[in-house]
Amino acid sequence: xxxxxxxxxxxxxTGVIVLLLSLLIAIWHPGDRSTFWQGVEGRLLDARFFxxxxxxxxxxxxxxAFDDAAMAQLEAFPPSRSALAEAVTIAAEAGAAxxxxxxxxxxxxxxxxxxAEALAGADAVLGVAEAPADASLQDLQSGxxxxxxxPELDNPLPALGPxxxxxxxxxxxxxxxxxxxxxxxxxxxxAQYLAIKDGNAWYPPLALAVLKxxxxxxxxxxxxxxxxxxxxxxxxxxxxDRQGAIPLNxxxxxxxIPTYSFAELGEANLRDKILFVGATATGxxxxxxxSYDATFPGVELHATLAANVIxxxxxxxxxxxxxxxxxxxxxxxxxxxxxxxxxRPWLGxxxxxxxxxxxxxxxxxxxxxxxxxxxxxxxxxxxxxAGAGAGLRLMEHRRRAANxxxxxxxxxxxxxxDAADPRFEAxxxxxxxxxxxxxxxxxxxxxxxxxxxxxxxxxxxxxxxxSVEPQHGIIAHFAxxxxxxxxxxxxxxPDDAMxxxxxxxxxxxxxxxxxxxxxxxxxxxxxxxxxxxxxxxGKRHKQLAVSGDVVNTASRLQxxxxxxxxxxxxxxxxxxxxxxxxxxxxxMGLHPAGQHTLRGRVEPIDIWTGLxxxxxxx
Numbered sequence: 001x002x003x004x005x006x007x008x009x010x011x012x013x014t015g016v017i018v019l020l021l022s023l024l025i026a027i028w029h030p031g032d033r034s035t036f037w038q039g040v041e042g043r044l045l046d047a048r049f050f051x052x053x054x055x056x057x058x059x060x061x062x063x064x065a066f067d068d069a070a071m072a073q074l075e076a077f078p079p080s081r082s083a084l085a086e087a088v089t090i091a092a093e094a095g096a097a098x099x100x101x102x103x104x105x106x107x108x109x110x111x112x113x114x115x116a117e118a119l120a121g122a123d124a125v126l127g128v129a130e131a132p133a134d135a136s137l138q139d140l141q142s143g144x145x146x147x148x149x150x151p152e153l154d155n156p157l158p159a160l161g162p163x164x165x166x167x168x169x170x171x172x173x174x175x176x177x178x179x180x181x182x183x184x185x186x187x188x189x190x191a192q193y194l195a196i197k198d199g200n201a202w203y204p205p206l207a208l209a210v211l212k213x214x215x216x217x218x219x220x221x222x223x224x225x226x227x228x229x230x231x232x233x234x235x236x237x238x239x240x241d242r243q244g245a246i247p248l249n250x251x252x253x254x255x256x257i258p259t260y261s262f263a264e265l266g267e268a269n270l271r272d273k274i275l276f277v278g279a280t281a282t283g284x285x286x287x288x289x290x291s292y293d294a295t296f297p298g299v300e301l302h303a304t305l306a307a308n309v310i311x312x313x314x315x316x317x318x319x320x321x322x323x324x325x326x327x328x329x330x331x332x333x334x335x336x337x338x339x340x341x342x343x344r345p346w347l348g349x350x351x352x353x354x355x356x357x358x359x360x361x362x363x364x365x366x367x368x369x370x371x372x373x374x375x376x377x378x379x380x381x382x383x384x385x386a387g388a389g390a391g392l393r394l395m396e397h398r399r400r401a402a403n404x405x406x407x408x409x410x411x412x413x414x415x416x417x418d419a420a421d422p423r424f425e426a427x428x429x430x431x432x433x434x435x436x437x438x439x440x441x442x443x444x445x446x447x448x449x450x451x452x453x454x455x456x457x458x459x460x461x462x463x464x465x466x467s468v469e470p471q472h473g474i475i476a477h478f479a480x481x482x483x484x485x486x487x488x489x490x491x492x493x494p495d496d497a498m499x500x501x502x503x504x505x506x507x508x509x510x511x512x513x514x515x516x517x518x519x520x521x522x523x524x525x526x527x528x529x530x531x532x533x534x535x536x537x538g539k540r541h542k543q544l545a546v547s548g549d550v551v552n553t554a555s556r557l558q559x560x561x562x563x564x565x566x567x568x569x570x571x572x573x574x575x576x577x578x579x580x581x582x583x584x585x586x587x588m589g590l591h592p593a594g595q596h597t598l599r600g601r602v603e604p605i606d607i608w609t610g611l612x613x614x615x616x617x618x
Contacts, residue, residue, distance in 0.1 A: 011392055015337060018388045022333035022381040026326040031374040032242055039182035044375035046184075048367040049291040054252030060272065061307040063259040063299055064091065066279040070262035078279060079262075081111030085118040087262055087277055092122035095271035098214035100125040100206050102175055102278035102286070102299040105162045112165040119169045123213040127175035128203055130194065131160035139164075142201035144171055144212045145191070150202070150224040159194035159201070173209025177288065177298060178245050185288040185296070187245040188305050190231055190238070191222050205246070207305035208233055210274055228318050233309050239318040247315035247372055248304050253293045254280075257303045274310075276303040317372040324366070325374045329381035332359050336385030341393050348393060352386045428530035431488030432500045432574055433546065433554040436464060436507070439521040439562070441481040457481065459516055467506040471499040476546050484554075486546055489533060497528060497574050497581045504568065505588060508612050521612065523567055525558030527605075528574040556598035557607065564593065564609055572606035588613040 031041030064087055066079045074083055084101060091099050099122050105115075119126070128140065135158040161172060174192035177185050192203045204212070204220055211233060212218050222231045229240045241247055251257060259280075260268035278299025279286060286298035308314055332355070339351035359378055366373050438444075438460060445453045457480070464483045468475060476484040485503065487496040504524050511517050529550040553571065561569035568590060575585045590610035597604040 011341075014388050014392055015334075018333050018337050018385050019330060022329045022384055023326065025380050025384070026322075026329035026374075026377050029242075029322060029325065029374055029377060030380060031376040035181040037376050038180055041374060041376045042180045042182050042184055042186060044363075044379075045186065045367075045372065046291040048364055048375075049250060051364055052368055054256055054292070057251040057257045057304075057307045058311045059258075060097070060274055060310055061257055061303050062268075062270065062273045062275055063257055063297070063303050064265060064268075064275055064277045065259050065261055065297070065299070066277075066281055066284075067261050067263075068281050069264075071281045073263045077281070078284065081105070081109050081115045083262070084277065085111060085115040087265065088115070088118040088122055088124060090265050091270050091275050091277075092118070094268070096122070096275045097272050098123040098125070098210045099275045099277060100127075100173065100210035100213075100302065101170075102127055102206060102276055102302055104129055104160060104175065105166055106160060108163045108165060112163055116166050116169045119166065124170040125173050125206060125209045125213050126162045126166060126170045127206055128159050128161040128172045128192070128194065129175050130192070131158040133157055135160065137195055137197045139197045140167060140172060140201070142196070142198075143173075143191075143203035144209055145202050145204060145220050145222050147221040147223075148191075148202045150191070150193075150222060150229070151226055153193045153200075156193045156195045156200050159196050159203075171209050171213050172203060173206035174203040175206050175298075175302070177301065178243075179288070183289055185248075185290055185298075185301055187241065187243075187247045188301065190224065190229075190240050190244055190246050204231075205305060206276075206302045207309065210276070211306060211309060214274055230318070236309060236312055238309065238314060239316045239320075241317040242319075242322070246305060246308075247317050248290075248301065249308050249313050249315045249370070250291050250304060251307065254296055254300060256292075257300055257307060259300070274303075274306050276300070276306070278302075314370055315367075315372045316370055321371050321373055324371065325377050328359075328362065328373055328378050332378050332382040333385035335359075336382040337389040338385075340386040340389030343393070345393070348390060352382075352389075355386075356382060428532050428548065429488065430492045430496075430529065431486055431531045431533075431546070431550065432496045432526060432528045433531065433550050434485045434487075434500055434504070434524055434526040435482065435554050435558040436485065436522060436524050437482040437558060439523055441520065444518065444520060456518070459514070463510045463514060463517075464507060467510050468503050470506070471503045473499060473503055476544065484546070484551075486531070488531075489546070494578075497578060498584060500526060500574065501581065501584050501588065505613055521567060523558055523561045523569075525554050525556070525561055525569050526574050527554040527557060527571040528577075529553075553598065553601065553605070556600065560596065560598060560607065561609060566593075566609040567612045568608075568610045569593075570608050572608065575608055576606075585610075 030037040032038065071077055088099055104127050137158050138161050140159050140161045176189050176192055178187050178189050179185050188205050194201060194203060202222060208220055212220055218234045220233060223229050224240060224244055228242050229244065231238050238246055276299050278297060280297040287295040288298060288301065290296040335355040336352060339355045340348045342348040342351055359382055363373050363375055363378060448456060460481065461478055465475065468485055473485050473487045474489045476486050487500045511522065527550050531546050531548040531550050533546050557569040557571060561567060575582050585608060588610060590608045593607045593609040595604040596607050
C-alpha cells in the first residue's frame with residue numbers, strides 16, 4: 001500500500017509537471033516563434049486548407065490578367081503603359097466599382113499621360129513598395145488611413161512609388177508581400193510605414209486602398225501594437241496576427257477568384273466589381289507558394305484579401321486565439337497523459353491515436369469558423385502528455401515486473417516475461433532436485449507464535465536464497481520450513497551435481513554463521529534424473545512446476561535422512577556419474593549407505609548419507 005501510494009503521488013506530480021510544461025509551450029507559442037516551427041505550422045495550416053477544400057469567393061472581386069495570351073497579342077513584355085491604360089478604360093466603361101493596378105510604375109515611360117488620363121477617369125489605386133535605404137525620397141501623398149495608432153518605427157525605408165506623371169491621379173496602396181519562413185505567402189502586411197519627402201506615412205494594403213476607392217466614405221483605421229492589433233474597414237474589424245499581418249483565408253487554387261485575360265477583356269462582365277490588374281504571364285515572376293498552389297499569382301493574393309474583407313471571411317490569429325491555444329494545449333496534454341497511461345500498451349496507443357484525431361478535428365473545426373489555432377503547440381502538448389503517460393505506464397509495469405520477479409528465480413524471470421506464451425520444451429531434461437527442511441521445526445514453532453514463526457521462516461528462506469544464487473540454482477518453491485531447489489534450469493549443465501553439493505555446503509556454513517539461527521538442524525535429500533518442467537495454470541494465473549519421479553524420490557530421501565538420524569541423503573545417481581562429484585561428497589563426510597527401497601517406490605536405489613559437513617577445502 002505504501003508503494004502504491006508513492007506511485008500515485010508520483011503520478012500526480014508528473015501530471016502537474018506536464019500541465020506546467022504544456023502551459024509554457026503554449027505561452028512560448030512555437031508556431032510563431034522560431035523559423036523552423038513557423039514553417040511546420042504553415043504546413044499544418046496548409047493541411048487544414050486541404051481538408052476544408054475550395055470555397056466560392058464573393059462575386060464582387062475579379063482579376064484582369066496580363067497572361068500568356070495577352071502578352072502574345074501585345075507582342076511586348078512587360079505590358080506597356082498604353083496597354084494598362086486600355087485595361088483601365090475598358091474596366092471603367094464597363095462599370096467597375098474600383099480598379100487596383102498591381103504594378104510598380106516607377107520609371108517614366110511613353111504612354112504615361114494616357115494612363116494618367118485613364119486613371120483620373122476611374123476610381124483607381126496604384127502600388128507603392130519599399131525602396132533601398134539609399135534611395136531618394138519621393139513626393140507622394142500619404143495613405144488613406146484616417147486614424148493610425150501604432151508604435152513609432154525607427155528608420156523606415158523610402159517609398160518606391162509611381163512615376164511623377166502618375167502621381168495624384170490615383171490612391172496608393174502598398175504591394176509588399178510577407179513570406180513565411182518556408183517561403184510561402186499566407187498573409188499580407190496590414191500597413192506599410194514608408195519614408196516620403198514630407199516625413200513618414202502609413203500605407204494600407206492595395207486591397208484595402210481599392211475598397212476605399214470604391215467607397216470614399218469607407219473609413220480605414222489602424223490600431224497596431226508590437227504584439228498585434230487590428231484595423232477597421234468601415235464597420236468591419238480585421239484582427240492582426242502577432243506580427244502585425246493579416247492572415248489570408250484562401251478560396252482555392254489559381255483562378256478560383258474570377259480571372260479575365262486582357263486578351264478577351266471585351267467579353268467580361270466587370271460591372272460593380274473590385275478589379276485587380278496584374279501580370280501572370282510566364283517569366284513575369286510575381287508568383288508565390290500558398291496553401292493551395294505552388295505558383296499563385298501575386299495579384300490574386302491582393303484580390304483574396306479584398307474578398308475576405310467584403311464577405312468578412314477572416315482567419316484570426318491574435319491574442320484571443322493565443323488564449324484558446326493555451327486552453328487547447330492543456331486539454332491535449334491532459335488527454336494524452338491519461339490515454340497513453342492506460343494499462344495495456346495497445347489500448348494506450350489506440351487511445352492516444354483517438355485523442356490525436358479528436359485534436360485534429362478540433363483544430364479543423366476552429367479553422368473552418370475562422371480561428372487559426374497553433375497546431376504545433378497542440379501537437380507538442382499532446383506528445384508531451386502522451387510521452388509522460390507512456391513513461392509512467394512503463395515505470396509501473398517495470399515496478400510490477402520487479403515485484404513479481406521476487407516470486408520466481410531471476411534465472412527464469414526474463415525467459416517467462418519475454419515470452420508471448422511462456423512455456424518450456426515438452427521433452428524431459430536432466431536436473432538435480434534437492435529438498436531442504438528444518439529439523440524439529442514443529443516443536444520449535446509452538447513457542448514462537450505466528451509472528452515469531454514468520455520471522456524464523458524469513459530467516460531460513462533468506463539463508464537458502466543466499467546460498468543457492470551463487471551456484472545458479474533455482475528455488476522452485478518454499479513450503480513452510482521446506483524448500484525445493486533445482487539445478488539444471490532453464491538449461492542443464494555438466495556441473496549441476498557439483499553445484500548442488502556446493503549449495504549444501506554453503507547452506508550449512510551460512511546457518512552456522514548466522515547469529516539469529518536458533519540451533520536447529522536441517523536435512524537435505526537429493527536425486528538426479530529427468531524432470532518435466534512446465535508452466536501450468538489458467539489464462540490469468542500460472543506457476544512453474546517441476547515434476548517427475550526425481551522430485552518424488554528427492555522428497556523421500558529427505559524422509560530417509562530423518563529415519564537414519566542423518567543430515568544428508570543423496571542418491572548415487574546424483575553423486576557417482578562424475579568422479580569429481582563423488583570425491584567432493586566424500587570430503588563432505590558422506591558415505592555409501594547401501595541399497596534401500598524408499599516409501600512408495602518399488603525399485604531400490606543406492607544412497608549416500610552423512611552428518612552436517614564442516615568447512616570443506618577445495
